[in-house]
Amino acid sequence: MRFISFIRQGVAGIAVKNPDGQYRGFLQSDCAYPGDLASLLRAGPQELKSAGDLLVTQGTLFEADEISFAPPVSTPEKIICVGLNYADHSIEAGYQVPDYPTLFARFPHSLIGHEARIVKPRESDQLDYEGELVAVVGRAGRRIPKAEALSYIAGYTLFNDATLRDYQFRTPQWTMGKNFDATGAIGPEFVTADELPEGAAGLRIQTRLNGEIVQDANTSQMVFDVATLVALISDAMTLQPGDLIVTGTPSGIGMARTPQLWMKAGDVCEIDIERIGVLRNTVAAD
Incomplete structure (x- = not known):
């Protein structure tokens, strides 16, 4: 899977690139938001995969020109x-x-x-x-x-x-x-x-x-x-x-x-x- 972290109108989000090359995901303000990439990594590989499946199947479509790309992990410990x-x-x-x-x-x-x-x-x-x-x-x-x-x-x-x-x-x-x-x-x-x-x-x-x-x-x-x-x-x-x-x-x-x-x-x-x-x-x- 291919994840991105992004910001749209001041709100953080996470998305996955689907097979068509589109980004589908959720904003932090959405009820279905699964967490940022760092928290998903801490939760383990199964949670990461489950979140990716959710994003690609149910996420909102975000065009690249309407978002700002953030570092995939913005505040790593090291x-x-x-x-x-x-x-x-x-x-x-x-x-x-x-x-x-x-x-x-x-x-x-x-x-x-x-x-x-x-x-x-x-x-x-x-x-x-x-x-x-x-x-x-x-x-x-x-x-x-x-x-x-x-x-x-x-x-x-x-x-x-x-x-x-x-x-x-x-x-x-x-x-x-x-x-x-x-x-x-x-x-x-x-x-x-x-x-x-x-x-x-x-x-x-x-x-x-x-x-x-x-x-x-x-x-x-x-x-x-x-x-x-x-x-x-x-x-x-x-x-x-x-x-x-x-x-x-x-x-x-x-x-x-x-x-x-x-x-x-x-x-x-x-x-x-x-x-x-x-x-x-x-x-x-x-």
Whole structure:
């Protein structure tokens, strides 16, 4: 199933894309509203499926132009991002390919939805794109064996880890450059894991800036696959339903180009992952 979270006239809603490509769902103000995606994930896979069946069979039809797409999970407990998870990207960024995942955190305040504006802050002109696959946790777990790890992932979505490079490298920690307001685009759809190959492996991932392909790779090229990431991250912390694991970007970032290519106001950036969808955002000046 393919879920979206949205807002219509100030009211939150949830919908499922039906086989005809239409969105059917309910607003929070409707009696039949089954809850937001985070609450459905916490309730478990059967509740998620039952809600999806209800939405697609009884939900109201919503046209894409009458709603605003919200992040599929707007307030995850944890957003765990993986750096240097494609070998070519490690090399272009001047690092060795890691033998253990390079992890950092984003915070929910930085998230925006599909078609929302990525904000280029006045403090920097070095706004870079990073197209990424997101694994969405569906079950709570700690010290999860790798062999069982994928059963803890409910589904997948897309991410643009837009980064202020000068702020990223002012210190050894990347937190500042990765957490400016309105720089973490996510969505549009949360696609349940059963619709995709195991671990979302073997999918083409592209980033396009103003229609030009700037990143082009395959999710099978990740240094640490989704199962490995789940197992290693859960050594340290209990993963919770709705947590986001942002799995890293391939080569082609603007910082590594000659001349360097930074996103600017008016640009359109699209993240496209095969069988999951396209995340599209414009860039606006602060």
